[in-house]
Amino acid sequence: MLTAENISQILMSGLLMGLIYALIAAGLSLIFGLMDVVNFAHGEFLMTAMYATFGLVVVLSLDPLILSPIVAAIMFVVGAFCYRGIIVHAMRARTNVGMVQVFATFGLAIVIRGLAQFAFTPDYRSIPKSWLGGQTLSLFGVYMPAPQLAGALASLLAFGALWLLMKKTDFGRALEATREDAGAVGLVGIDRNRVFAMGWGLGAALVGLAGAILSIFYYIHPDVGGPFALIAYVTVALGGFGSVFGALAAGVIVGIVEAISATVLQPSMKAIGIYAVYLLVVFLRPRGLFGH
Amino acid sequence: MKTKITRREAGALVGGAVAGAFAPGLAQAQGKQIVIGGLYPLSGANAQIGVDAKHAYDTALDVINNKHDLDLPLAKTEGLPNLSGAKLAMTFADHQSDPQKGRAEAERLITQDKVVALIGTYQSAVANTASVAAERYSIPFLGADTSSPSLHRRGLKFFFRAAPHDEMFTQTMFDFFDDLKKKGKPVQSIALFYEDTIFGADSANVQRKLAGEKGIKVVADIKYRSNSPSLTAEVQQLKAANAQVLMPSSYTTDAILLMKTMAELGYKPPAILAQDAGFSEQTLFNAIGAQGEGVMTRSTFSLDLAQKKPSVGKVNELFKARSGKDLNDLTARQFTAAMIMADAINRSKTGEPQAIRDALAATDLPGDQTIMPWRRVKFDENGQNNDCTPVLLQRRGDKYVTVFPAEYAVADVVWS
Structure with a gap:
């Protein structure tokens, strides 16, 4: 059964999904790297972005692909607002500030999900028609669904842009400096709150981009973020907490390991493959593949 | 570890809040009301x-508690005549598709809300735990829309199921294959694709067994x-096969x-x-x-039954007015479950759980007094109704039509 064509198909599917996983994990990794907070509302950010895309498609009748930068921009505002409105208050805790922040994001997750169920009903939505929906490229018998291909390319572009931003702009350098030592940057005139808010905005914008593309081929539902968020957490841990580019490599590894274990083991055991690899990495290199 | 506990507690809180929002009948659950x-x-x-489901049950309560010109039990009267016109009410709890929450919520409904019977649960995995809790408290449990065959084979005295289980459904599928064979279109190979739960596993087990028997x-x-x-x-594996x-x-x-x-x-x-399951949902076909x-x-219900049974069309209108949707396989079974339960409570005369259980066990309702294509409702010693014929539906344009068995079919199957 395992022909060369099958193997290439498995690797290609794993690679495409993996790049999308990486894009989803990028924002999580960025926020963690910046302020050591695991954002438990990350899956809900993804869900919000998918509903935003759905709403804009219905209202504006534009393609999700065109709308994706708009959705990313909306999510930037949502992310920054979440920081200014909630996280900044959690940071004022005198003790256990890390835990307070974690639980603040956890509460946020439940509130967002509850509001989504209330406002949008728990019905499953999907975008019936789009340029890429249902389109497939076939190369030597290997199928590449167009929406996944677009997601993979968007992921690579986003990581490229992120690299330029981090290395070439003042904001990127401020981000990098705040990440190194959030206390000291104040001394050189960097407003740490502003950097944090921008970091949250950027993180949410990245997952917003992922949500816009995901909504082309995935159903939209208040609980849709859960399975993706779980994979995003293991991706960030595997790549190394805080290493944004580690998330890229880890996302691809997770995607390919998932595709291989679904084939070699059983589809119902594919998550085991991912976590076995993660445990192996913990055993050999506890800080993750690219952790500092 | 700490995160996990808090997470669960947070979930329970939200669950409770949602359940509370869906339980308006609770405050008036005294006086001339029987609450399930x-x-x-x-x-x-x-x-x-x-x-x-809530819309389906509200429709049934409306039919039971108010006068309606329908050929269904308790439709033409107000409330339950044998209990001096007492009204039937339902209080809902949210099991979040989690068998453990299902068990806990069943206990809460029984001990705190003092319900006299339970109906549920959509997922067989949840019915599995919740019905055991009901058994322990000697409260009748009617599985409305759960289909795992293992559920009625646990020797429970308080478990009942009026609708077909997956073996009956699957048997109908293979009867259909036999029928195709007679028409010179034999089925030689099948692919099973099922989720890793009691529903998926039970379904696949029967399919595997029947396929083996039929070669x-x-x-x-x-x-x-x-x-x-x-x-x-x-899907790659399915495609390769x-x-x-x-x-x-x-x-x-x-x-x-x-x-x-x-x-x-x-x-x-x-x-x-x-x-069935996801494939009975309009949402799938919209997507x-x-x-x-x-x-x-496979299904237990199809809207085109309205051509043969007028009550189907009328109940559908009542349901649609509430939900904006047509009745489907699930909501029709839920409606029917409430009607069967109400009939048993009425015949119990007292409304006490043990008497309701005995009345359920003695149920013998002719099929034409239901909205389903069933011969009758009569439970065997395991609490399973064996006189409910499943049907097979096929998608034509924007709706399903009944294509098998011949006695209920309104169209011929399209088969390449």
Whole structure:
């Protein structure tokens, strides 16, 4: 059964999904790297972005692909607002500030999900028609669904842009400096709150981009973020907490390991493959593949 | 560890709040009211099922508690005549599709809300735990829309199921294959695709067994993880196996993802014959459009029965006024379960759990007094009704039509 064509198909599917996983994990990794907070509302950010895309498609009748930068921009505002409105208050805790922040994001997750169920009903939505929906490229018998291909390319572009931003702009350098030592940057005139808010905005914008593309081929539902968020957490841990580019490599590894274990083991055991690899990495290199 | 506990508690809090919001009958649960408990997913991935179920039960309560010109038990009177016109009420709890929450919520409904009977639960896995709790408190449990065969084989005295279970459903599918064979179109190979729960496993077990008996080759046997982010690898295996009939047992989320992934990977099996669940939902067909044409599913109900039974059309109108949707396989079974329960409570004369249990056990309701294509409702010693014929439906345009068995069919099956 395992022909060369099958193997290439498995690797290609794993690679495409993996790049999308990486894009989803990028924002999580960025926020963690910046302020050591695991954002438990990350899956809900993804869900919000998918509903935003759905709403804009219905209202504006534009393609999700065109709308994706708009959705990313909306999510930037949502992310920054979440920081200014909630996280900044959690940071004022005198003790256990890390835990307070974690639980603040956890509460946020439940509130967002509850509001989504209330406002949008728990019905499953999907975008019936789009340029890429249902389109497939076939190369030597290997199928590449167009929406996944677009997601993979968007992921690579986003990581490229992120690299330029981090290395070439003042904001990127401020981000990098705040990440190194959030206390000291104040001394050189960097407003740490502003950097944090921008970091949250950027993180949410990245997952917003992922949500816009995901909504082309995935159903939209208040609980849709859960399975993706779980994979995003293991991706960030595997790549190394805080290493944004580690998330890229880890996302691809997770995607390919998932595709291989679904084939070699059983589809119902594919998550085991991912976590076995993660445990192996913990055993050999506890800080993750690219952790500092 | 700490995170986990808090997470669960947070979930329970939200669950409680949702359940509270759905329990308006609670405050008036005294006086001339008999209260039964409904266990459904009202939040989480299957929340829409619970919302629709609530509309179905509210429709049944309306028929029972008010006068309606319908050929259904208790329709023409107000309330329960044998209990001096007492009204029937339902209070709902949210099990979030979680068997443990289902058990806990069943206990809460029994001990705190003092319900006299329970109805539920959509997922068989939840019915499994919740009905054991009901048994312990000697409270009758009527499985409205759960179909795992193992449920009525546990020797429970308080468990009842009026609708067919998966063995009966699957038997009908293979009877259909026999019928095709007689018409010179034998089915030689099938692919099983089922989720890793009691529903999926039970369904696939029967399909495997019957295929073996009929000499039909199972060329793919794929158990998958439900609510996966991707089903690409699974669909590749289905495609490689290239069976004549694909037989999925999946809930709505996975059904949508399966069909979309199949389209993306250029896989179109000659026929799809589904074990209901997600494939009975209009949402799936909204999501996949023309790809749904010709898809078949087993069912207990079809709207075209209205051509033969006027009450089907009238009940559908009542339901549609509440929900904005037509009755489907699930909501029809839920409505019917409430009618059967009300009939038993009325015959119990006292409204006490033990008397209701005995009245359920003595039920003998002719099929023409239900909205289903059933011969009658009569429970065997395990609490299972064996006189309920499943039907097979096929998708034509934007609706399902009944194509098998011949006595209920309104159209011929399209089979390549």
